[in-house]
Amino acid sequence: MSAASLAARLEAVCGAEHVITHRHALQTYASDGLLQYSVAPAVAVLPGSADELRAVVRTCFEAGVPWVARGSGTGLSGGALPVSDGVLIVVSRLRRVIEVDLSNQRVVVEPGVTNTEISQAVAPTHFYPPDPSSQIVCSIGGNVAENSGGAHCLKYGFTTNYVMGLEVVLSDGELVTFGGKHSNSPGYDLAGAFVGSEGTLGVATQITLRVVPVPESVRTLVAFFAATDEAGQAVSDIVSAGIVPAAAEMMDQLAIEAAEGATHAGYPRDAGAALVVEIDGARTECAARFNQVVELCERNRATAIRVAGDEAERQLIWKARKSAFAAMGRVASHYYVQDGVIPRTRLPEVLRRIDELGHEYGMRVANVFHAGDGNLHPLICYDGADQAARAEELAGKILDVCVEAGGSITGEHGVGFDKKGYMPRMFSEPDLDAFQRLRCAFDPGGLANPGKVMPTPRLCGEVPGPYREHPLERAGVAERF
Amino acid sequence: MVAESPTTYEAAAELLRSSAERRLRVRMRGGATKLSWGGAVADPDVELSTGGLDRIVEHNAGDLTAVLQAGLPIATAQRVFAEAGQRLSLDPPSGDGATVGGLVSSGDSGPLRHRYGAPRDLVIGVTAALGEGTVARAGGKVIKNVAGYDLAKLFSGSLGTLGAIVEVAVRLHPLPPATATLTARSDDPSSLAAAAARLAHASLELEALDVAWEEGSGTVLAGFGGATAAEQATAAGRLLFGSGTEAGVVTDDAPLWQRQRDRQRSPDGIALRISAVPSALEDVLRAADDVGGALVGRAALGLHWLTLAAADPAAAAATVARLRSSLAPAPCVVLDAPPAVREAVDVWGPIDEPTLALMRRVKRRFDPRAVCNPGCFVGGI
Numbered sequence: 001m002s003a004a005s006l007a008a009r010l011e012a013v014c015g016a017e018h019v020i021t022h023r024h025a026l027q028t029y030a031s032d033g034l035l036q037y038s039v040a041p042a043v044a045v046l047p048g049s050a051d052e053l054r055a056v057v058r059t060c061f062e063a064g065v066p067w068v069a070r071g072s073g074t075g076l077s078g079g080a081l082p083v084s085d086g087v088l089i090v091v092s093r094l095r096r097v098i099e100v101d102l103s104n105q106r107v108v109v110e111p112g113v114t115n116t117e118i119s120q121a122v123a124p125t126h127f128y129p130p131d132p133s134s135q136i137v138c139s140i141g142g143n144v145a146e147n148s149g150g151a152h153c154l155k156y157g158f159t160t161n162y163v164m165g166l167e168v169v170l171s172d173g174e175l176v177t178f179g180g181k182h183s184n185s186p187g188y189d190l191a192g193a194f195v196g197s198e199g200t201l202g203v204a205t206q207i208t209l210r211v212v213p214v215p216e217s218v219r220t221l222v223a224f225f226a227a228t229d230e231a232g233q234a235v236s237d238i239v240s241a242g243i244v245p246a247a248a249e250m251m252d253q254l255a256i257e258a259a260e261g262a263t264h265a266g267y268p269r270d271a272g273a274a275l276v277v278e279i280d281g282a283r284t285e286c287a288a289r290f291n292q293v294v295e296l297c298e299r300n301r302a303t304a305i306r307v308a309g310d311e312a313e314r315q316l317i318w319k320a321r322k323s324a325f326a327a328m329g330r331v332a333s334h335y336y337v338q339d340g341v342i343p344r345t346r347l348p349e350v351l352r353r354i355d356e357l358g359h360e361y362g363m364r365v366a367n368v369f370h371a372g373d374g375n376l377h378p379l380i381c382y383d384g385a386d387q388a389a390r391a392e393e394l395a396g397k398i399l400d401v402c403v404e405a406g407g408s409i410t411g412e413h414g415v416g417f418d419k420k421g422y423m424p425r426m427f428s429e430p431d432l433d434a435f436q437r438l439r440c441a442f443d444p445g446g447l448a449n450p451g452k453v454m455p456t457p458r459l460c461g462e463v464p465g466p467y468r469e470h471p472l473e474r475a476g477v478a479e480r481f
Numbered sequence: 482m483v484a485e486s487p488t489t490y491e492a493a494a495e496l497l498r499s500s501a502e503r504r505l506r507v508r509m510r511g512g513a514t515k516l517s518w519g520g521a522v523a524d525p526d527v528e529l530s531t532g533g534l535d536r537i538v539e540h541n542a543g544d545l546t547a548v549l550q551a552g553l554p555i556a557t558a559q560r561v562f563a564e565a566g567q568r569l570s571l572d573p574p575s576g577d578g579a580t581v582g583g584l585v586s587s588g589d590s591g592p593l594r595h596r597y598g599a600p601r602d603l604v605i606g607v608t609a610a611l612g613e614g615t616v617a618r619a620g621g622k623v624i625k626n627v628a629g630y631d632l633a634k635l636f637s638g639s640l641g642t643l644g645a646i647v648e649v650a651v652r653l654h655p656l657p658p659a660t661a662t663l664t665a666r667s668d669d670p671s672s673l674a675a676a677a678a679r680l681a682h683a684s685l686e687l688e689a690l691d692v693a694w695e696e697g698s699g700t701v702l703a704g705f706g707g708a709t710a711a712e713q714a715t716a717a718g719r720l721l722f723g724s725g726t727e728a729g730v731v732t733d734d735a736p737l738w739q740r741q742r743d744r745q746r747s748p749d750g751i752a753l754r755i756s757a758v759p760s761a762l763e764d765v766l767r768a769a770d771d772v773g774g775a776l777v778g779r780a781a782l783g784l785h786w787l788t789l790a791a792a793d794p795a796a797a798a799a800t801v802a803r804l805r806s807s808l809a810p811a812p813c814v815v816l817d818a819p820p821a822v823r824e825a826v827d828v829w830g831p832i833d834e835p836t837l838a839l840m841r842r843v844k845r846r847f848d849p850r851a852v853c854n855p856g857c858f859v860g861g862i
Contacts (some may be wrong), residue, residue, distance in 0.1 A: 069816040103678070123680070147627050154624075160631065161602050176835045183782045184756035186814050186829040187859040188643075188840050189588075192634025193599050196627050216684035236543060242566060242655030258789075281686040282716075284709040307603070319525070341623045345543040371626040408626035415628055426628055427618070434609075434617035435630045438844040453629070479637065 001063040003042040009063075010045045013055040018093070020044040029088050032080040033074040033134070034328040034418055036336075041068070041082035046090045050110070050167070050205035053089065057203065058173030060087050066447045067171075071111060071139030074148060076337060077416030079198045079452060086450075089203065091141050095335075097121050098206065103340040106164065106181045107209045111141025115148075117211060126211040129156035132412070133322050144204050147196030149412040151247045151321070152278075154372035158412075160195040165208030168194060168201075171443040179210055193438060198414050201442040202272035215280035218246070219290040219309040222317045223297040224271035227454070228252050228367070231273035232347045234300040235371045238277070239344070241296065243289050245372055247278040249321050252351075254331060254366035255379065256320075262327035271303065275371065276321055289344065324368045325379065331364065332381030334388065338395045339413040340402035344374040353401050354378055362393045363387075375411035376402065400425065415453045423455045436460070482524055488533035490608060490616045490647045496647065498614025500527050501852035508854055509641035511552060511583030514576045518587060518816055519640050519857030521823040529645055531582050537561060538648065539622070545653040546605065546622055551582025551646050567653045570597035582646045588638025591742045592689035592704065595779050597654065601637035606650030609636055609643070612848040622650040635843070641854040642862055643847040657688070657706025661714040662734035665701040665726035670694070670766035672725035677701045677762055677780035679720050685713070691741050691787075694766045695775040701726070702737060744777040745786040747817045751797055752788045753804065757811035759783040772800050783811075792819040794825035801826050829859045834842050 003021065011019045020026055026040040042065075047053040060067045066086040073080055082088045094110035100121050101107070107118055107128070115135040118128040131150035132138055138148070149158045165179035178191035192274070194201055204437065225231040231250050238245060251259065251274045260267040267274055275297070279290045288448050297305055308314035328335040342350050351367065358365040358380075368380040378398055382391045399422055409415070409422045423432065440460035442448075451457065487493040500507045505526035531552030538548040542565040549558055555575050562568050571750065572591035573584055579615050583589075584606070590599045597603060602858035606620030609632075619632035636646055663680075667673045677692055680703050705713040714730045721728045731737060746752055757765050759781055769776040769787055778785030789800065797818070815828035832840075837860045844851075844862045856862075 102682075104758045104783075105681070106758075147624060147631070158596070158625075160634070161598060170839070171815070174835050176839055177833055178836065180810075181758050182756040182811060183784045184588075184754065184780075184812065184814075185832075186812050187832055187837070188639055188843055189601055189634045189637060189840065190843075192631055192637070193843075197629050213682055213684050215686070239543070239545065239655075242658065244655065282684075282707075282709070282713045283704075284716075285686065285707045285714050288708050321807065341621075341625050343541060343544040343546070343623055347542070370625070374623050375625045406620045406621075407623050408628050410628050411623075412623040412627060421630075423629065426621070429620065430611075430615040430617045431629070433615065434611065434619065434632060435848070438630050438632065438635065440845065441842040442848040 001065065006063055006065060007043050009059050010043060010056060010087070013059060014045055014047050015050050018046040018048065029070065029073070029082060032070070032075045032078060034076050034078045037078045037081050037417055039082050039084050041088035042085055044088040045088055046093050048093045053091070053094065053205055054169045054173055054175060055201065056087070056089055057169045057171065060447060061172050066450045068449050069141070069199045071142030072114070072137050074134040074138045075142060075414065075416065076339065077410065077414040077418045079146065079416030081416050081417045083450060085467045091139065094205070101181065104181055105211050107211055109140055109207050109209065111144070111204050111207060113137060113140050114138060115140060122211045125213060127214050128162065128209060128211050130159050130162060133325070140207055141204055144195050144207055145197065145199045146412070146414045151370065153248055154248065154370070155244050155246045159445065160192060162210045163191055163195050163207060164210050166191050166194060166204050167206035168204050170202045171445060171447040176417055179208070198416060198453050200439055200453055202448055209368040216285040216313070217286040218278060218280040219286055220276065220278045220314045220317055221294065221305055222267070223275045223277070223302040223305045224268055225273040225275065225300065227272040227303055228351055229348050230300045231275040232371070234275060234297050234302070236345065237296045237300065241292055243279070243292060245277050247276065248372035249276040250274065250369040250371040251321065251324060252367040254364060255324050255368050258327040258331045258366060259320040259324045259476065260329045263320045263323050265316045267320050268304065276317055328366060328379050328381060331366065333383050334385065335382070336380040336391045336395050338378045338380065338398050339410050340376050340399050340407060340478065341411040342374045342376060342402050342407035344371065346405040350376070350401055350405055354398055356398050357394055361390060363391060363394060374407065396422065404427055417452055420453055420455050482526060482528055482825060484528045484530060486533040486830055490610055493529060493645050493647055494610035494614045494616050496529055497612045497852055498528070499608055502614050503848040505852065506855050507852050509586065509645050510670060512554060512578035515583055515587050515589065517823070520828050520861065524561050531580060531647070534647055538594045540565070542567065544844040546624065546650060547653055547777040548622055548648060548650045549581045551580060553581045555579050555584055560772055561658060562653055566656050568656050569603065569651055570654045571600060571603060574745045575797055581649060581693050585637050585649055586639060586641050586646050591690050592738055592779065594784070595687060595689045595781060599637070601634045603652050604633045604637055604649050605652055607633040607636050607646060608648035609646050611644040612852045616647070620650065621637030624652045627846050628851045638857050641857045642844060644853055657710065659710045660688070660704060660706050660734055661710040662705070662731045663703040663714040663728060664731060664737070666699070666722065666727040667719050667727045668698045669725060670763045673699050673701055674763035675764065676721050677726040678760070678793060679724065679758060680717060681781035683717065683720055685717050689738070690779065690781045691777065692762065692780045693741060693744065693777045694769055697765065701780060702741065704734065704738065741777050744775060744788060747788040750789055750791045750817070751815065751822060752786055752817035753801065754814045754816055755785045755787055755804070755808060755811055756784065757783040757808055761808070761811065765808065768804055771807070772804060791819060794821045797822040798825045805830055832859055
């Protein structure tokens with residue numbers, strides 16, 4: 001089917017004003033938050049309801065056309081990168097908060113609702129814990145696709161720990177329901193399999209989330225150290241003392257310099273490391289734990305410790321950390337954000353190795369680190385687009401270091417388009433085959449977000465059992481011989 | 482029935498593959514504490530015991546993670562973790578010999594689920610032997626990781642129908658230095674439910690929030706951990722002023738929680754798991770009285786275990802039907818039951834057809850020759 005006739009069908013579903021075909025207008029959607037990649041889709045469509053979205057998917061199925069779902073486009077792995085001959089389904093008009101059910105601590109939303117809006121909908125008594133740095137704009141649909149974390153996930157967990165129910169449109173247009181407001185549904189945990197599947201298993205049209213009461217007390221400090229080793233040891237000592245901080249975030253000297261220049265949060269620019277620690281919970285317990293944290297930072301030779309006296313001071317401490325990525329523009333004209341994970345105890349050796357690699361490549365690497373859970377964000381600075389390939393090569397070497405240390409190639413940004421080539425470094429062929437089995441159960445025609453997650457294109461073979469029609473057969477695009 | 486006890490993951494996979502080739506049905510066996518769960522099925526041809534896979538592969542105390550073989554008894558693992566001041570925060574009614582693999586594949590849980598979640602929330606990696614003879618791994622051994630599909634969640638609670646779990650990586654937590662429990666007793670389901678709701682919605686950091694109910698009388702139990710546990714429990718007790726409940730604080734509280742766990746099982750009778758919305762607690766308590774059962778549950782999760790004395794199959798089926806109808810749409814799953822009862826009822830209850838069809842497709846992809854525990858799961862999967 002031509003792009004024009006497909007667009008005409010989509011216009012019949014969503015209205016002409018919500019179907020974009022002009023090549024300049026399509027450029028808006030050609031990249032997500034990872035600007036290195038850019039592909040304009042054949043058509044972009046913005047359905048206005050779950051029913052419209054389902055009809056769009058069904059239209060794609062009937063035409064045998066691949067599609068990619070997009071939330072706010074803040075993802076950092078090219079997970080919402082369009083396919084050039086396919087449809088981009090933008091969920092940003094699906095932004096109703098359908099129900100706030102505080103008596104059951106549940107919220108039911110459409111996928112285009114932003115992460116922050118969920119906490120706002122249940123404030124001031126409750127909140128939604130996963131808090132990616134892009135939370136003001138990122139959509140919950142995208143969070144579900146990526147299993148987003150955030151600074152507070154060490155204690156509170158990830159999106160997957162809060163999704164109770166999903167309504168999902170599969171690639172053949174079928175609507176399926178996983179879970180609901182209750183805790184336990186009989187059968188396979190399909191919601192668990194769907195969250196973090198990066199848009200390759202279908203698209204969520206309705207999401208039921210758990211929210212939790214706000215903690216009675218929150219205490220925040222930032223401690224400065226001469227070197228990352230000392231800050232890292234402080235984190236180890238905190239963990240060994242049996243404390244699970246709500247957040248523990250570390251920045252190295254280069255990251256501090258950039259963030260301080262951008263935010264004037266009062267971080268000493270010459271500090272070798274900054275460690276933000278937040279403790280929350282019952283007032284008495286929180287106070288006891290917080291004093292322990294201060295003591296452990298001092299014991300590890302903190303050069304200065306700033307304790308937030310009020311919410312404004314707390315926000316200022318966090319501002320420096322949350323703006324660290326954007327602030328790198330002050331250090332270099334370009335940077336590449338890496339997202340690797342290591343077992344936290346391997347931090348000193350891994351940071352040394354990253355430093356060595358930086359010297360080898362002649363590039364400065366700033367490190368921003370979710371210190372509690374081992375999620376490392378090296379920011380590779382380079383000048384000029386011609387250095388991009390070398391920066392990416394260095395970034396790849398850093399991932400090798402993470403995998404060798406027993407970690408992962410991605411902690412929160414996802415595999416998407418960017419990292420699919422790295423999957424074999426972490427997973428064997430039988431592992432990848434098992435992943436493909438799941439994908440084929442959901443999307444045998446391979447129409448949902450093709451070319452992502454899996455390192456090489458794979459088709460779904462037939463399984464023994466009664467004859468079942470392939471979607472491409474049903475669509476009249478292929479026939480069986 | 483042939484019993485096999487492979488000592489390597491590859492041998493487990495080969496056993497599945499060769500059994501599939503011969504069209505045999507294989508049942509996975511851990512500590513055999515939940516062997517009968519699921520729908521009634523004929524005895525399997527082969528039993529794959531995980532008894533030969535019972536090692537702690539890694540305990541990374543500094544990282545609060547561990548890698549455990551499936552046949553490892555939970556109690557053994559917890560003893561090792563406790564020496565480092567840590568625990569796996571899963572406390573199902575395990576009995577002696579219940580294994581890590583059985584816990585994960587059954588998805589069972591105990592009071593700590595309130596704060597720490599179910600097995601699916603604490604398993605960070607899984608290795609499984611699949612029916613076609615391969616060994617596949619998903620996830621990893623770090624607590625934060627989004628590479629690849631989350632098959633650990635898919636396998637959690639799958640009752641061995643997708644493959645044999647041979648190893649899991651788990652997240653650990655520090656053991657609290659002290660614990661204390663606030664109890665609130667009442668004979669009125671409405672007062673008890675209201676007291677539970679007050680605690681569930683307060684800014685407390687509860688380890689657990691349970692309810693117990695039997696013969697028209699019950700208790701809410703709020704568990705606290707930490708250096709100031711008793712202080713927290715006492716402070717929380719003030720929230721219950723005027724609630725119509727009789728409150729107290731217990732510091733030697735382990736027996737209270739042991740009792741809650743034990744009452745999730747009914748070795749000679751029937752045990753059902755009811756998953757309601759939390760606000761339906763009063764209805765659930767009244768339904769328990771209505772069918773003459775005893776109930777324990779996680780008040781803030783709406784997750785309850787109702788135990789009944791053994792009954793003849795027809796009467797048991799009628800009771801299950803009555804509960805499903807009065808508590809609809811809350812799923813009521815029969816866990817423990819004598820074989821005759823298991824045959825007389827649909828232990829899983831109704832499931833939405835398109836969703837069940839998708840589950841069948843998942844089963845067919847992972848286990849195309851239906852060698853792994855066939856027939857016992859939802860919809861006869």
